[in-house]
Amino acid sequence: PGSLVIAVDGTSGSGKSSASRGVADRLGLRYLDTGAMFRAMTWWLLREGVDVRDGVAVAAVAGRPRIESGTDPLAPTITVDGVDVSVEIRGDEVNAAVSPVSAVPEVRTRLLELQREAIGDGGIVVEGRDIGSVVWPQAEVKVYLSADPAARAQRRTAEQGGTDVASTEQSLLERDRIDSGRATAPLVMADGAVHVDSTHLTLEQVIDRLTELAHEAE
Numbered sequence: 001p002g003s004l005v006i007a008v009d010g011t012s013g014s015g016k017s018s019a020s021r022g023v024a025d026r027l028g029l030r031y032l033d034t035g036a037m038f039r040a041m042t043w044w045l046l047r048e049g050v051d052v053r054d055g056v057a058v059a060a061v062a063g064r065p066r067i068e069s070g071t072d073p074l075a076p077t078i079t080v081d082g083v084d085v086s087v088e089i090r091g092d093e094v095n096a097a098v099s100p101v102s103a104v105p106e107v108r109t110r111l112l113e114l115q116r117e118a119i120g121d122g123g124i125v126v127e128g129r130d131i132g133s134v135v136w137p138q139a140e141v142k143v144y145l146s147a148d149p150a151a152r153a154q155r156r157t158a159e160q161g162g163t164d165v166a167s168t169e170q171s172l173l174e175r176d177r178i179d180s181g182r183a184t185a186p187l188v189m190a191d192g193a194v195h196v197d198s199t200h201l202t203l204e205q206v207i208d209r210l211t212e213l214a215h216e217a218e
């Protein structure tokens with residue numbers, strides 16, 4: 001599967017990351033987490049003291065941070081100006097600011113370039129919101145992964161070792177609302193995407209399904 005590209009898009013907390021990493025590992029493919037790139041940009045803006053609700057201010061500096069992603073599915077890394085921020089980008093501050101930042105067209109243009117560069121000759125699973133629709137519409141496999149909000153909130157809360165499922169659900173739904181409603185590259189089901197609803201599936205079953213789709217595409 002040297003040149004294969006698998007695009008995995010979907011709502012927040014639908015299990016995209018675990019499923020994407022799992023299928024990449026199983027098929028010997030690289031893995032790109034584009035959400036981590038938007039999170040890294042957001043982390044940098046917050047650290048620089050930029051008002052993340054001010055699209056003009058964000059646009060003016062979006063070209064500055066050097067964001068680099070490692071593509072090993074077993075140990076994905078993300079650095080900003082050489083500093084590993086894998087842990088910091090999962091915090092509440094970034095969670096709350098990432099969707100408004102991701103709606104700024106200049107941010108998207110900048111990261112789009114990096115994403116296409118990373119995809120290169122393929123052999124990769126790429127997860128995000130607009131991979132099958134905008135970043136790589138020619139992907140051999142396109143998946144739209146979803147799950148009921150309650151299931152997503154349960155999983156995400158457990159993952160983070162927390163207990164407040166209700167507030168996690170609120171935060172997921174707020175990001176979905178902004179991501180689906182924005183003018184530039186909103187979250188949509190791409191043309192030709194296969195819808196996989198993971199509400200009643202185990203992670204293993206989702207990975208099996210993606211593996212099946214990859215084999216069908218060969």
Ligand code: C5P
Pocket residue numbers: 012013034035036038039098099100102103127128129130131175176179
């Ligand atoms: O996938 P993850 O939840 O880490 O993504 C964080 C945020 O990054 C999303 O809520 C969305 O605002 C943004 N994003 C995006 N386009 C992508 C991937 C992520 O706008 N391709």
